[in-house]
Amino acid sequence: MKVLVWLLAFFAFHPVFSQIFQDEVTANFAYQVKQIDEFIERFNNKENTLIKQYVKKKDTTAQFKREQMIKGLFNASDTSWKKAEILQFIGQVSNTEDPVYLNFFDANWYAEVNCAASYKGKPSTITLILKIQREKNGMSKWIVVSAIADFLRLPIRKDTTTGLNPLSHATDFMNIDLLTTDKKNIRNYLPNHYQDEVLSVFLYEAQHNQLVIKQVNKITYHFLQIDGWIFTVNRFSRQTRNSGWLLSKLLPVTVSAKQKYAHEKLNLPDEMCQFQTSYR
Structure with a gap:
């Protein structure tokens, strides 16, 4: 607190330094x-981005290459990036003959929202997987497509030898x-391919x-x-130019690896884990 008061006092009596400080904040x-x-x-290098408006006010001749715009979207504080993968990725999406752009209404991007919750009166956590859905009237909204929480799943099999004996019919079950x-x-009494109906359980518990x-x-x-x-x-969240919503992980994957990621990481049902070989 004392340091902050000292800084404020310093800037108050030193307008030049105060202006420099304000310029850096801006x-x-x-x-x-x-x-x-x-x-x-920014990924798509749109002309109306705020960063371009800011830079052009200072330099009307400034040029914005898409490759540089995308590089600026990586979390620069992470030292584990593989430079070759980044260059390959940027080269693919910014290829002038066949560029790849993101669209807010794309089918295969998701928000993973980790929430504090209360389950049966006790503190808990739940992760919701959301995506954008377009309506027939042209409007759109975020919808929940999956949920992840221990209390939404059936327990893992404890004893694989238990179940209904194949001769149970002889004793009228x-x-x-x-x-x-x-x-x-x-789970021993259900088909091997059974998938937890997490959304059904989620809705039931919420409605009751x-x-x-909570948040x-x-x-x-x-x-x-x-x-x-x-x-x-x-x-x-930090007071640097490389801040805000930034690319935090980049994974080169095959189609099958992408399907596995969608199923295991995002808990998506099988019908949502089918990916084509092109999204252009």
């Missing part, structure tokens, strides 16, 4: 990627009560006031619509 704000929409605009009493091994979402803790955006790649975007 520059940081201009360069900051403030919304995911702005991330998409007199042991059918196991379906409701053997809770730890309930067992589940209450959003963290958001990660997953972009899966570019051939051969997956990348994530997170918010980095």
